[in-house]
Structures are given as C-alpha cells and as structure tokens.
Amino acid sequence: MELNVAKVIVPAGGIIILPFLTFITFLFWPGALLKAYNWFIRRRMGLVLSYSYSGSYRFGYFSRGTPGGAVPSLLMLHGFSGSKDMWLPLIKFLPKDLHIVCVDMPGHEGTSRTSVEDYSIQGQVTRIHQFVQSIGLDKKPFHLLGISMGGNVAGVYAARYPAHLSSVSLMCPAGLDSPKDSEFITHMKELEASQKEESIILIPNTLQEMRNMLRLSCHTPLNLNRQVLKGLLDNRIPNNGFYKEVLLEISGEKSRYSLQENMHQITVPLQVIWGKEDQLLDVSGASLLQAAHPSCQVELLDNCGHSVMVERPRKSAKLVMDFMSAHKVNGEDKKRS
Numbered sequence: 001m002e003l004n005v006a007k008v009i010v011p012a013g014g015i016i017i018l019p020f021l022t023f024i025t026f027l028f029w030p031g032a033l034l035k036a037y038n039w040f041i042r043r044r045m046g047l048v049l050s051y052s053y054s055g056s057y058r059f060g061y062f063s064r065g066t067p068g069g070a071v072p073s074l075l076m077l078h079g080f081s082g083s084k085d086m087w088l089p090l091i092k093f094l095p096k097d098l099h100i101v102c103v104d105m106p107g108h109e110g111t112s113r114t115s116v117e118d119y120s121i122q123g124q125v126t127r128i129h130q131f132v133q134s135i136g137l138d139k140k141p142f143h144l145l146g147i148s149m150g151g152n153v154a155g156v157y158a159a160r161y162p163a164h165l166s167s168v169s170l171m172c173p174a175g176l177d178s179p180k181d182s183e184f185i186t187h188m189k190e191l192e193a194s195q196k197e198e199s200i201i202l203i204p205n206t207l208q209e210m211r212n213m214l215r216l217s218c219h220t221p222l223n224l225n226r227q228v229l230k231g232l233l234d235n236r237i238p239n240n241g242f243y244k245e246v247l248l249e250i251s252g253e254k255s256r257y258s259l260q261e262n263m264h265q266i267t268v269p270l271q272v273i274w275g276k277e278d279q280l281l282d283v284s285g286a287s288l289l290q291a292a293h294p295s296c297q298v299e300l301l302d303n304c305g306h307s308v309m310v311e312r313p314r315k316s317a318k319l320v321m322d323f324m325s326a327h328k329v330n331g332e333d334k335k336r337s
Contacts, residue, residue, distance in 0.1 A: 030231030038085045045091060047102075051110065054130035060084070060110015061131070064091075065099035071328055072143045072166040073099040074320075077128065079148030080174075080250065081202060081236065081243045083109040086147075090309040093317035103131055105150060107242060119249040121175065121258040124153045125160060138164050143324045147171035147309065148281065149250055152259045159265035167269040167327040169320050170289070171308045172278050174250070175259025178285035182278065184216060188251065203243050207233060219277035219305030263292045269327040270296035273319055275304030275311065297323060 042049065047062040062084055067073045074094075078086045084102035094100060104111040106118045106127045117123050132138050143166055146154025151173025158168040181189070184201065191198055204210040207226070210233045214222055224232075236243075249255060270293050274283045283300060290298050299319050304311045 030227045031234035034228070034231040034235065038088065041088055052131065052134040054134045057127070057130065058112045059103055059131045059134065061101055061103040063101045065097055067099045067140060069097060069099060071098060071324055072141055073101065073137060074143050074145060074324065075132070075137060076100065076102045077146035077150030077154050078105060079150050080246065087309060089313040090317050093314045094321065101135070101137065103128070107246060113242060116245060116249050119246045121152050121156055121250060121255040125157045128153060128157060129161060132164065141166035143167050143169070145169045145171070145320060146173065148306065149174050155259040155266065156262045158268055159262035162267045165268045167271065167324060168266070169271040169273060169323060171273045171316070172275060172281050172306050173259055173285070174281055175257060176285040176288050177257050177260055178282045179287065180282045180284040182280055182282040184280045185282070200244065200247065202247065203240050204233060205237065205240065216279050217305060217307045218311055219275060219303060220311050260288060263289060266293065271323045272296055272298045273301065273308060273316055275301050275306060275308050277304060278306045280306040
C-alpha cells in the first residue's frame with residue numbers, strides 16, 4: 001500500500017514542481033528559459049543540432065531531412081547578431097521532407113570566434129564555403145537563402161561559387177548603396193561623422209535600447225513581456241563586444257558595398273524579398289538588384305519591416321519554395337549549362 005501511494009505522490013509532486021521551477025527560471029534567468037524554449041521548438045520540428053569542422057574551425061548548425069529530393073537542399077544564412085534559431089518561424093511553414101540546413105555565421109553562437117578577417121563579408125563567404133564542403137553540400141547544386149548581413153554574404157557567395165548553386169534568395173540584403181537612406185543608415189552616418197562613442201541601436205545594453213532595436217527591426221510591434229525582453233537582452237550582452245567588432249568590419253570600407261560590387265557577377269536565378277517598411281535597410285535597394293538583373297524576381301511585402309521571417313513567415317516561406325521549385329536543377333543539368 002505504501003509503495004502504491006509513493007507512485008502516486010512522486011508524479012503528482014513533479015507536476016507541481018515543474019511549473020514552479022519554470023516560473024522561478026522565468027523570473028530570475030529568463031535568458032536560460034528562452035534558450036530552453038528554442039531547444040524545445042527545434043526538437044518538435046525535427047531539427048537535429050550538429051557540428052562540423054574545417055581543420056580546427058567549428059561550425060554549429062541544425063538540419064532536417066536528407067539531400068537528393070525533387071527540390072534542391074536549402075542553406076539558410078542569418079543576419080547580424082542573430083543565430084540559426086532566427087529561422088524557426090519560417091521553417092514551420094516549409095515542407096517536412098525538404099532538406100534544410102541552418103548554420104551559425106562566423107563567430108555567432110556555435111561557430112568559432114576567431115579574428116576580424118573572418119568577419120568581413122569576403123571572410124564570411126570563404127568560411128561558409130568551407131562549411132558547405134565540410135558537410136558535403138557541394139555535391140549537388142543547392143538553394144542559398146540569406147537575410148540582411150546573411151543576404152550580403154549569400155549574394156557574394158553566388159557571385160564567387162555559381163557552380164554550387166541552383167538559385168539564390170536575398171531577404172532585405174545589406175551591402176548596397178541604396179538610393180534612399182533608412183533610419184538606421186542615417187543614424188550610423190551621423191555617428192561616423194561625429195566620431196562620438198554613443199550607443200549603437202543594434203547593440204542594446206538596456207531594456208529601452210532593446211525595445212528601440214526591436215521597433216526598428218519590425219514594422220508590426222512585437223509587444224513582448226518585460227521578462228522576455230530581459231531574457232533576450234541577457235543573452236546578447238555577453239556578446240556585445242563581439243557584435244561591435246563585426247558591425248565595424250561589415251560597415252567598413254572593404255565590406256560596406258560588397259553585394260553591389262559583386263552583383264553583376266551573379267549568374268544563377270535570383271530572388272529578392274523585401275519588407276516595404278524596412279527601417280534598417282531601405283527597400284529602394286531592391287531597385288539596384290533589379291537593374292543589374294532584369295530577370296530577377298522581386299517581391300515587396302506590404303506592412304512588413306526588416307524581420308521578414310518573423311513578420312511574414314508563411315508568405316516568405318511560400319515565396320522561397322515557389323522560386324526553388326521553378327528553378328530546380330540537378331547536377332548534370334548544371335554541368336551542361
């Protein structure tokens with residue numbers, strides 16, 4: 001009888017304790033809870049976390065599915081100060097049988113942090129190509145998708161390694177001298193002209209600065225709980241020194257207009273997706289890519305800012321899949337072309 005009672009009490013105690021521990025974690029360590037939440041979402045979506053190496057250099061990534069399907073594999077490159085988890089809202093609307101790979105960009109999250117040479121756009125392109133080779137993704141042409149800084153890298157990658165790609169999609173890409181300056185670019189030019197040591201809006205140190213960054217990133221307000229904001233901030237602050245180093249490198253003379261300098265060398269089918277209300281990188285940049293590639297498919301999204309995959313995940317996933325399907329190509333076709 002005592003044994004049976006114990007069997008009832010222990011699970012019941014677990015049911016009571018688990019919400020209590022979750023509440024305490026949310027109260028005092030919201031950053032840890034956010035990481036646990038992303039882990040749970042990845043598991044539920046069937047995404048497998050892995051590491052690959054090029055010499056001693058480590059790449060962190062997750063993947064789902066196997067290559068060789070009717071549609072090419074999809075490699076996704078996130079933006080500045082983000083991680084592979086940025087793509088989770090969009091992945092929710094991708095086919096379960098599609099082979100997808102999301103990698104942490106150089107120095108971010110699970111990928112090695114080395115020196116500024118790796119953080120320039122050309123340096124990142126070289127590292128991403130090493131990653132592609134390290135997991136054998138270069139055996140067949142794949143589709144490359146990048147957003148913001150990752151869009152800059154994806155565009156330059158397409159210019160340098162066209163034989164490895166079936167097509168490329170750029171979401172609100174950096175690396176263009178857009179006809180119109182965004183609010184963020186205006187802010188950066190003012191800081192550069194004044195040479196003052198002021199806070200940079202993409203590298204927040206306080207909750208208010210975190211709110212300002214999210215306001216600039218999304219057209220639709222996210223209305224996040226204060227503890228969620230604190231968790232996001234807590235996870236970013238230890239990396240702020242690194243983020244500043246990267247931002248200075250990608251906005252410097254060598255990398256600032258890398259995509260524009262290389263866009264005429266892109267020969268694979270090109271898709272551009274941009275939020276019309278982007279306050280970080282003005283949507284007028286799309287016109288430069290279209291002028292260089294009249295055949296490129298340009299999609300401008302209403303009531304959408306810079307964070308396309310967060311604000312319009314279903315729509316952006318459909319646009320990418322339709323484009324991939326329309327331009328799928330196998331290895332033999334690629335060689336003949």
